[in-house]
Amino acid sequence: MPPPLTKLHAITVKTSLVAANRHSSRAAMRRSSYVAQAVSYLLDVAILFLYYLAGTTTIGTPIIYLVLGITWTAVTLCLSELSFNDRFKDHYLTVPQSIGSISILLFAVYLAPEIGFYFVCINFIVLGFGALRMSAWQTALVWTYSTVGLTILFLVTDKPIAMPMVTWTDRALALACFVTATGRCAFTGLYGSAMREMLYKRGNELRDAHARIEELAQIDELTGTLNRRYIMKALNDEMSRAQRSLIPCSVAIIDLDFFKSINDRFGHPVGDEVLRTFAFSLSANIRNIDQLGRYGGEEFLLILPGTAKDKAQLTVDRLRAIFAALDWATISDGMALTFSAGVCQVRENDTADDLLARIDKALYRAKDAGRNCVVGA
Numbered sequence: 598m599p600p601p602l603t604k605l606h607a608i609t610v611k612t613s614l615v616a617a618n619r620h621s622s623r624a625a626m627r628r629s630s631y632v633a634q635a636v637s638y639l640l641d642v643a644i645l646f647l648y649y650l651a652g653t654t655t656i657g658t659p660i661i662y663l664v665l666g667i668t669w670t671a672v673t674l675c676l677s678e679l680s681f682n683d684r685f686k687d688h689y690l691t692v693p694q695s696i697g698s699i700s701i702l703l704f705a706v707y708l709a710p711e712i713g714f715y716f717v718c719i720n721f722i723v724l725g726f727g728a729l730r731m732s733a734w735q736t737a738l739v740w741t742y743s744t745v746g747l748t749i750l751f752l753v754t755d756k757p758i759a760m761p762m763v764t765w766t767d768r769a770l771a772l773a774c775f776v777t778a779t780g781r782c783a784f785t786g787l788y789g790s791a792m793r794e795m796l797y798k799r800g801n802e803l804r805d806a807h808a809r810i811e812e813l814a815q816i817d818e819l820t821g822t823l824n825r826r827y828i829m830k831a832l833n834d835e836m837s838r839a840q841r842s843l844i845p846c847s848v849a850i851i852d853l854d855f856f857k858s859i860n861d862r863f864g865h866p867v868g869d870e871v872l873r874t875f876a877f878s879l880s881a882n883i884r885n886i887d888q889l890g891r892y893g894g895e896e897f898l899l900i901l902p903g904t905a906k907d908k909a910q911l912t913v914d915r916l917r918a919i920f921a922a923l924d925w926a927t928i929s930d931g932m933a934l935t936f937s938a939g940v941c942q943v944r945e946n947d948t949a950d951d952l953l954a955r956i957d958k959a960l961y962r963a964k965d966a967g968r969n970c971v972v973g974a
Contacts, residue, residue, distance in 0.1 A: 828890020
């Protein structure tokens with residue numbers, strides 16, 4: 598009982614660490630967006646202060662705007678640092694963030710209508726930036742909120758929403774407004790480009806991970822060869838190809854001689870090492886088009902496309918000699934290992950069961966002949 602509990606504990610700890618790392622990474626990403634938001638508010642405050650110096654608005658306008666903007670940024674940052682955002686699918690909370698920012702801008706239009714068109718421009722930027730993260734219905738919701746607010750300001754109130762352009766100073770400040778606004782538009786475009794690049798990178802990572810998972814699903818964990826499921830799939834594919842193209846294809850079943858005695862005498866860890874060494878020695882001495890898989894226990898299936906039976910028999914016998922010559926002195930002095938094999942060529946009307954039945958008979962004849970030999974069906 599203790600080992601499973603220990604393993605469960607390890608899995609739990611690992612899962613917790615992964616979750617903690619993910620939350621930490623998300624918090625860091627949000628932090629940078631809040632910094633950008635604070636900088637944007639400070640930029641607006643600087644322009645409002647210049648309008649105050651020009652006599653266009655009162656000192657209260659930049660002060661109130663600064664308090665609202667920094668307070669809103671501070672509140673959202675605190676919620677983020679307390680991991681409140683991580684409860685939601687959209688951990689940026691883009692909809693409430695956008696609505697909060699738009700509310701401040703609408704209030705700024707009402708507070709300082711003499712330069713209201715500047716805030717209207719910034720409102721477009723907030724909506725466009727938020728749309729990069731929002732779904733269609735979320736974007737429609739925020740757009741509706743913005744539209745209702747602007748409709749009230751333009752049609753219900755009598756505020757003279759304007760952008761002064763009378764004096765040279767007015768025109769210079771208007772230019773500063775639009776330059777900073779278009780700069781933020783450009784930043785929004787860069788952010789969208791960065792998001793696309795990130796999504797492209799994540800897509801490639803997911804494809805690589807999927808390919809790796811597919812590869813792992815095909816591999817026998819102990820030996821690194823194909824597992825039974827995929828070696829049988831490969832067998833059926835190669836048989837179909839050979840029967841369709843009339844190109845010879847041979848298959849061998851290889852069985853390690855007296856493998857049970859290795860497990861009984863030296864233990865299963867040594868037996869596992871023998872299987873790994875066997876698989877490595879064979880894999881290193883076959884062609885790229887040949888396929889080796891663990892058929893079961895100490896039995897392996899070797900597929901030799903484009904190879905007639907006689908040549909296949911010679912190939913497997915060469916592999917037998919290589920394996921028999923391995924030095925096992927690190928495990929036990931005088932220890933020697935061999936294998937027996939049956940080889941058969943695919944026939945025109947063969948099924949996999951027909952082929953394997955003939956190979957099995959050839960393998961048993963190899964064992965009856967004293968093992969450490971290769972017999973053709």
